[in-house]
Amino acid sequence: xxxxxxxxxxxxxxxxGWLAGQLGYISRSLADGLVHFAYNVAMPALLFVTxxxxxxxxxxxxxxxxxxxxxxxxxxxxxxMAVRIAWTRDLGSSTMYGMAAAMTNTGFVALPILHAIYGQxxxxxxxxxxxxxxxVMFPATVIxxxxxxxxxxxxxxxxxxxxQIVLNPMMLSTLLGLxxxxxxxxxxxxxxxxxxxxAGALTPCALFAIGLSLSLDGVRSNLAASAALAAVxxxxxxxxxxxxxxxxxxxxxxTIAAVICxxxxxxxxxxxxxxxxxxxxxxxxxxxxxxxxxxxVTLLGWLYALSGLSARVG
Numbered sequence: 001x002x003x004x005x006x007x008x009x010x011x012x013x014x015x016x017g018w019l020a021g022q023l024g025y026i027s028r029s030l031a032d033g034l035v036h037f038a039y040n041v042a043m044p045a046l047l048f049v050t051x052x053x054x055x056x057x058x059x060x061x062x063x064x065x066x067x068x069x070x071x072x073x074x075x076x077x078x079x080x081m082a083v084r085i086a087w088t089r090d091l092g093s094s095t096m097y098g099m100a101a102a103m104t105n106t107g108f109v110a111l112p113i114l115h116a117i118y119g120q121x122x123x124x125x126x127x128x129x130x131x132x133x134x135x136v137m138f139p140a141t142v143i144x145x146x147x148x149x150x151x152x153x154x155x156x157x158x159x160x161x162x163x164q165i166v167l168n169p170m171m172l173s174t175l176l177g178l179x180x181x182x183x184x185x186x187x188x189x190x191x192x193x194x195x196x197x198x199a200g201a202l203t204p205c206a207l208f209a210i211g212l213s214l215s216l217d218g219v220r221s222n223l224a225a226s227a228a229l230a231a232v233x234x235x236x237x238x239x240x241x242x243x244x245x246x247x248x249x250x251x252x253x254x255t256i257a258a259v260i261c262x263x264x265x266x267x268x269x270x271x272x273x274x275x276x277x278x279x280x281x282x283x284x285x286x287x288x289x290x291x292x293x294x295x296x297v298t299l300l301g302w303l304y305a306l307s308g309l310s311a312r313v314g
Contacts, residue, residue, distance in 0.1 A: 017211025044173035046199035051177030071241035125257035
């Protein structure tokens with residue numbers, strides 16, 4: 001019952017958001033405002049206050065990067081090669097298929113869920129995963145799209161890449177916290193309390209916004225292809241990551257974080273890229289919607305499957 005007691009409140013908030021939107025109690029259009037606040041204010045505050053108070057030696061866990069990063073790249077390559085060779089799709093389409101199955105929404109979904117269930121210690125691995133997605137997966141996508149046929153030219157890709165990396169609130173707050181702790185600075189209690197007020201708003205805002213924005217409309221197109229990509233994203237990729245965690249001897253908390261970060265929906269950033277480059281837009285939209293809807297069930301399954309590790313956490 002312990003796992004159920006921890007997990008059900010998290011998903012109850014998502015369901016509450018969905019019911020509020022379905023019944024018209026709260027307009028679905030408000031989901032965007034909640035998302036912007038969570039992404040630009042609450043999440044950076046939580047990342048900064050967590051990383052800034054963590055000893056520098058704990059910030060780089062190579063086994064976590066191997067498991068999560070390696071699993072992400074492996075799943076991308078496998079889907080990319082299958083689409084490129086079996087379906088003879090061009091480089092751009094193959095890239096979008098691969099990243100739709102491997103680009104994970106660590107910041108907006110995994111981080112608040114891990115924070116709600118396991119507290120602030122689980123924020124650090126989620127922050128590492130978020131930096132990996134922003135600094136490795138996203139640039140790799142842009143580079144592959146830029147060198148593909150019919151590319152729009154280097155300036156568009158360079159601007160998009162620079163905006164994502166340099167102006168990304170999650171990247172900036174994590175790097176600022178990293179600089180703070182490496183510099184040996186102590187976080188003043190009033191500043192920590194100020195940041196924690198915003199940080200405390202992340203979980204309810206993010207989870208409620210996820211539920212409020214849930215819709216079946218985007219799933220109806222490209223049903224077969226998006227279902228296959230959803231299976232890779234929500235089932236196969238977490239399995240691969242878990243195998244790498246076990247093989248590398250990763251500790252229980254970081255193993256749970258790596259698997260949950262791998263098991264969350266496809267990042268909505270992929271839809272932005274699809275629109276920017278006019279590549280596989282309907283497919284990416286359907287995959288984002290389907291993985292978001294199905295993850296409500298599959299995440300519950302993964303959290304239950306990892307319950308044995310949960311008992312060993314702290």
